[in-house]
Amino acid sequence: MERTEVVLGNVKGEIQLFSDDKKAGKMDISVIKNKLTVYHTEVDEEYAGKGFAKLLLNKLVSYARENDLKIVPLCPYVHAQFKRNPEEYNDIWFKKEI
Numbered sequence: 001m002e003r004t005e006v007v008l009g010n011v012k013g014e015i016q017l018f019s020d021d022k023k024a025g026k027m028d029i030s031v032i033k034n035k036l037t038v039y040h041t042e043v044d045e046e047y048a049g050k051g052f053a054k055l056l057l058n059k060l061v062s063y064a065r066e067n068d069l070k071i072v073p074l075c076p077y078v079h080a081q082f083k084r085n086p087e088e089y090n091d092i093w094f095k096k097e098i
Contacts, residue, residue, distance in 0.1 A: 001020060003018050014028050015063070027041045036071050038074060
């Protein structure tokens with residue numbers, strides 16, 4: 001059974017994914033004011049190819065929506081997912097204004 005949780009200190013933290021109580025993956029994040037920056041997504045090799053990165057992304061997105069945050073996708077995986085599915089993430093995707 002998989003579960004995700006958000007562990008956040010003052011500013012930095014991570015979204016953790018557990019499979020049968022073993023840590024299977026994480027996302028490194030920070031929250032400052034109304035922006036949630038995601039830096040890195042990592043899934044243990046043992047769990048590769050099982051959709052665990054998507055589970056982490058889903059938790060990230062739901063957390064952002066629940067807390068009225070905009071996501072700054074510095075993580076290549078998250079940025080690629082946002083670019084592939086802009087309509088799904090447009091409401092929470094922080095895009096720099098030029």
